[in-house]
Amino acid sequence: MSMIENLEFIRDNGIDKFLRQQTKKYECPTCGGVVCVHNGRCYECAPMA
Numbered sequence: 001m002s003m004i005e006n007l008e009f010i011r012d013n014g015i016d017k018f019l020r021q022q023t024k025k026y027e028c029p030t031c032g033g034v035v036c037v038h039n040g041r042c043y044e045c046a047p048m049a
């Protein structure tokens, strides 16, 4: 999603929905934990060695 698309999404859907959507993007499909935005690794079940 581009910056402009993000802004349009916020305008149309509200910041709450936008933040929820952003959070979901960084959710581990295995455990539902938070995934690192930099390397895509889950903090919960795939911690950095």
Ligand SMILES: [Zn+2]
Pocket (backbone or CB within 6 Å): 028, 029, 030, 031, 032, 033, 042, 043, 044, 045, 046
């Ligand atoms: Zn996980």
